[in-house]
Amino acid sequence: MKQRYTIRHGALDGVEVFLAVARHRNFRRAAAELAVTPSAVSQAVRALEARIGAALFARTTRSVGLTEAGQRFLDRAGPAFEEIMAAGEVARDVGQRPTGLLRLSLPRAVVPLVLEPMIASFCRAYPEIELEIAASDEMVDLAAGGFDAGIRLGQFIAPDMIAVRLTPPFSFVVVGSPDYLERHGQPEQITDLRHHACLRLRRANGAVAPWSFADGSGAIEAVVSGPLIAHDYPTLLGAAIQGVGLAQTPRPVADGAIEQGKLKPVLEHFAGATPGVFLYHPGKRQVLPKLRAFIDHLKSAV
The missing domain is CATH 1.10.10.10 (Winged helix-like DNA-binding domain superfamily/Winged helix DNA-binding domain)
Known part of the structure; x- marks a missing residue:
């Protein structure tokens, strides 16, 4: 009682x-x-x-x-x-004033895409802020986890969150190493993927993600198969560079390897789009100066 x-x-x-x-x-x-x-x-x-x-x-x-x-x-x-x-x-x-511990939750793939270019400059600009980055592909409850904000692809953010755009919309691209494409040929249609080793992503909820495409009739999801399942995009990208198979990743994640000639995009005319990367927070109260400083610095750097 x-x-x-x-x-x-x-x-x-x-x-x-x-x-x-x-x-x-x-x-x-x-x-x-x-x-x-x-x-x-x-x-x-x-x-x-x-x-x-x-x-x-x-x-x-x-x-x-x-x-x-x-x-x-x-x-x-x-x-x-x-x-x-x-x-x-x-x-x-x-x-x-901007001070105290600032805790952020974000997927691993976003770290090199958004955070790495600005972490050093932010820490120099705001020495009284302790920045803690929890890199995980799991969707977390910000309040329950004690986080000030999160960073995610726009389609995964709950509608009751305040979202701040960090990147423009971008596509998902299928890539393969020149060596792999020379050995197995280049797919021309989505149906050709059934003859290829496709490297897949397991989502935080345990499901293996299908590959997403688009054509004139709308969005298409393709169930593919292959020798590797990973929990983050950098692992898939590294395996694709090594010639293990084809990978589908956000275009900005693959751009560096494409520019260096380590990977080649395929099926580009079927590339599906995502709204982009956003920082999000509950926004039910006044945004603390430490988070406001981070948002402003991040927006100026990306």
């Missing part, structure tokens, strides 16, 4: 006033420090004493001293109140 729990309202009421009076041993000087009337100070102390159930000050017409209960309260409440005030300053600091 659950115990009843009542939130105590005003548990800290009067503590700051008590500490000021204890520090000055004088109600008037405490009132001056707090910019209130001596009467207000007296009322706050009486309310605190009533709530605690013990007299905290021994008052005479000439002096103010601490009772034993007051001294014990001061010994414990003084440091605790200072910690609370310090905690407020730290929180206020995080809310007003």
Whole structure:
């Protein structure tokens, strides 16, 4: 059976006033420090004493001293109140300037595509921000995982998220090494893939992803087969470079290898498109300066 729990309202009421009076041993000087009337100070102390159930000050017409209960309260409440005030300053600091831990969730393929070119410059520009990158192809709950934001392909982002575009739309390209294409020939139609070794991606939900294409009638999904299944695009790309088979990856992931002549695109007239890469966050509250700084820096770098 659950115990009843009542939130105590005003548990800290009067503590700051008590500490000021204890520090000055004088109600008037405490009132001056707090910019209130001596009467207000007296009322706050009486309310605190009533709530605690013990007299905290021994008052005479000439002096103010601490009772034993007051001294014990001061010994414990003084440091605790200072910690609370310090905690407020730290929180206020995080809310007003770029500082603190910034945690991001993103797929491994996005790291070389979007992040690597700007990580060093961002860390130099914002030395008070600690950047933590959790590279995983799993879709995560940002709030439950303690992440400030995520980076994903646009089609995988929930509609209730605030999305910030990082790249223009791009296509998915099928690539093979010159050696592989010389040995096995170049596919001209999607149906030709049944005669090729196709390297496939396993999604975070456990399903092996079909290859996506487009023609005049719309989107096409092709179920292919081959000798390798991987959980990320860089692994598929590396295997394709080694001549293991054909791979389908986002065009920006393959561009470097294509430009170097390590891979050759095929079936380009059937290439399917994706909306591009986006940074996303819940956006239900004001965006903290650390995340705003990262978004602005990232947009200027990509």
